[in-house]
Amino acid sequence: MKRVEVLKTYKIYIGGQFPRTESGRYYIAKNKAGEPLANVCLCSRKDFRDAAVVARGAFGGWSSRAAFNRSQILYRIAEMLECRKAQFIEELIKQDVAPAQAEEEVLLSIDRLIYYAGWCDKFQQVFSSVNPVASSYFNFSVPEPTGVVSIIAPQDTSLIGLVSVIAPVIAGGNTCIVLASETKPLCAVTFAEVLNSSDLPGGVVNILTGKPSELVKYFADHMDINAMVYCEKDEATKKLIQEKAVLNVKRVFCYDKIDWNNEAEGQSPYFILDSQEIKTTWHPIENIGGAKSGY
Amino acid sequence: MAKAIAKKNTTAKSAAPKKAAPAVKKNTIKLSFDTLHYAPAPESKSSAKIDAQYNLFINGKFVKSQSGQYYDTINPATEEKITSVAEGNAKDVDIAVKAARKAYEGVWGKMPAKERSKYIYRIARMIQERARELSIIETLDGGKPIRESRDVDVPLAANHFFYNAGWADKLSYAFPNKNPQPLGVAGQILPWNFPLLMAAWKIAPALATGNAVVLKPAKTTSLTALKLAEIIQEADLPPGVVNIITGNGSSMGMALVNHPDVNKIAFTGSTDVGKVIQKAIAGTNKKLTLELGGKGANIIFDDAALDQAVEGIINGIFFNQGHVCCAGSRLFVQESVYPEVLRKLKDRIATLIVGDPLDKNTDIGAINSKQQLDTIQKYINIGKKEGAEIIESTCAMPKKGFFCRPTLFTNLAQSSRLVQEEIFGPVLTIQTFRTDDEVIEKANNTPFGLSAGVWTDKGSKVFNMTTKLRAGVVWANTFNKFDPTSPFGGYKESGFGREGGMHGLAAYLRV
Secondary structure, eight states: OOOOOOOOOBOOBBTTBOOOOTTOOEEEEEOTTOOEEEEEEOOOHHHHHHHHHHHHHHHHHHHHSOHHHHHHHHHHHHHHHHHTHHHHHHHHHHTTOOHHHHHHHHHHHHHHHHHHHHHTTTHHHHHOEEOOOSSSEEEEEEEEEOSEEEEEOOSSOSSHHHHHHHHHHHHTTOEEEEEOOSSSOHHHHHHHHHHHTTTOOTTSEEEEOSOHHHHHHHHHHOTTOOEEEEOOOOHHHHHHHHHHHGGGTOEEEEOTTOOTTOHHHHOOHHHHHHTEEEEEEEEEOOOOTTOOOOO | OGGGEEEEOOOOOOOOOSSOOOOOOOOEEEEOTTTOOOOOOBOOSTTOOOOSEEOEEETTEEEOOTTOOEEEEEETTTTEEEEEEEOOOHHHHHHHHHHHHHHIIIIITTSOHHHHHHHHHHHHHHHHHTHHHHHHHHHHHHOOOHHHIIIIIHHHHHHHHHHHHTTTTOGGGTSTTOOOEEOSEEEEEOOSSSHHHHHHHHHHHHHHTTOEEEEEOOGGGOHHHHHHHHHHHHTTOOTTSEEEOOSOIIIIIHHHHHOTTOOEEEEESOHHHHHHHHHHTTTSOOEEEEEOOOOOEEEEOTTSOHHHHHHHHHHHHHGGGGOOTTOOOEEEEEGGGHHHHHHHHHHHHHTOOBOOTTBTTOSBOOOSOHHHHHHHHHHHHHHHHTTOEEEEOOOOOOSSSOOOOOEEEESOOTTOHHHHSOOOSSEEEEEEESSHHHHHHHHHOSSOOSEEEEEOSOHHHHHHHHHHSOOSEEEESOOSOOOTTSOBOOSGGGEESOBSTTGGGGGGEEO
16 A cells, blocks of 8 residues: 655744644645645734734844854754755745746755845944044944834745845844745745754744735734835735834835845845844043043 | 032041041032022124015025915014014925926936035035024024024034035945935925924935935924025025925925825924824835934933033933933933932032023023923923922023923833823933843833933943943933934834934935
8 A cells, every 4th residue: 555645734933833823724725726735824913913922022132142143043044945955846846836946946045045144244344334423422333123023925936035035134133923925835834944943043033824915914013013024016005004004113115126036136235224223322532631642 | 700609518427437448529519599690691693684574495586485474483582573484385385396306307316416515515614604693593493592503503504514415426335236316306394493403414415315305394493494595595506406495384294295296205303293294105105214202211320420420411301401302301320329310410400591592601491382381391290190209490480481490300100101201391200220131121111212321431331231222322421412424313113214424325315
């Protein structure tokens, strides 16, 4: 008798754990031919709120990690993805991506993680300044992470879009809650398994599956979310997000014209800068009368 | 002078120590106002030329508003009318935006950056030349002490033009690997607390980055912006590049925000209005920067140089009558030095002179408007009702005009409305703390995140605190310092985007 295959349960990822949605709801992810691929959690507002709590809890620790350490962890994520690339290629193919493109997408995703791993301890130097104020003060401006970021991942890809929006946010020291592609959710869940084995502290990245149409308003109006990323062209949804964001003066970034497969536009330290605040610090310089320079 | 200074010695109690410890001096030098009075030292108004009425500045010309109406602008220190100013409406906004668009498409957007730069330098120089006149008008119209308008507002305004002018032909250096482009027409809405300085913060970077401007100053403080319009005209800036229109914030301001041909909105003001604006532009492609309210924490550790810290607290909350979005309005004192700091603060506020803003001795001028005075009084009453302890200075108060005594509140809960809400007046709340972690928690426990201050002699503690305070500007062992090269702006509900410095350019560019 032929061996019976063990099927994978696709669960969500909150606080470093793989729970099912608290709602108990699911939907069936299908390929273009309408064949079912998996039962996927249909997340609720409560799942999102739970994720927001753990993301906030993880922010202090993650943002105060040494940038070098964050860089190593992003590199580790790339390592884990590299060694499981066959699984991702297989999942992409299941979700109707041609084999050659599937491989290309996975390799590009790995490279994108390496790209942002490198930026973790460099973007600060590019975007900082020492400001030559006209008074006796030492004054400098540095980027700091804005906090917790809610993200509706690009819906037209399963992996590259997801990786491209998560990486710059966490490279900069933020934590995030991501809603995966509704129709192509498989790689997002598998990517959570990669994250879970990459020394990334629990709660830094939280991945939900479900319907953007149902959850987007909660992603936008939650009072403990500092910024939001939206990647679709839907103008009505964009407006809805921007209106809901007003409640706590949330920063909203719409990446609706980005081709994530294109290296020139899909990756840049300016994506990191979007979820950063610039902090300026002043301190007096003692001006000792009559003292000359040390030369 | 020396005769009038009464030295008050409060030497440490004389429980004879076994070892000869160095004597601890706890002297406070207090000015005795029973015997000492400053002679009036008013700045002469003669060098300020104020016309009988002011019109809108559109397309390089001063024109009557479409309605033909004017409103009176008054001196808050005397409640007397200074002059009248044109009351614009949505039609004027439309005319101004069209003029700006034409100037942007026709002249300003095409002009070589180095030529643009020279116009901005020219404006900077003319502000410097007319500094005295601008200071006097700023003080007359807004009520701030002449010492502040003369030494802070006006020179800084000139410096902002000077600093930004030089960026015009160097923008690509500010954005590595990018080719930054102007946005088009910028609509800018100003608050009433730093009228000329805010106009400079807004106009200078917008021009340097190649945008045309429609600026709406606050209704109660439009005069220096209109004086700036005279300077801009005199500088021969191409017509329409800068348009300055006056009138109601709610109607005209919103007409500007909602105008379909505006590409960018820059707003400085309250968080409430900021949210209305953020909502209004939802679903449009307008770029937005918001500089909103604050509730700055000023934190004193027991190892701080206390006398300097007390001066910093005074400057932090009473600068510009406390009408400062980044004011240090919440004081946190480490418990061990609380009695001493409180005593020093009480002594210090007793010496503050509240009075004629034009007098060079005045420390605290007039509250900007009757409306704002009412707001401040409302909060003082809330504090009393909530059971907080109030400490007010007993200084002489002018008989006319809108004035408020320097006021301290102690015995407050973190949840008190006085601690949580922006008062925008000379009212300081005082709380205590024991540990670094406690004060970080309390300081960050607010929807705002604009400014914070830390006073300690320990360098490592400075950096621990300045890193953990969630605010856009952090002053260590100083407070309320500003510079054109230094980016300014908030975290959280204090808004987004930066003004000033290299980072301030991004607000006006497509990168």
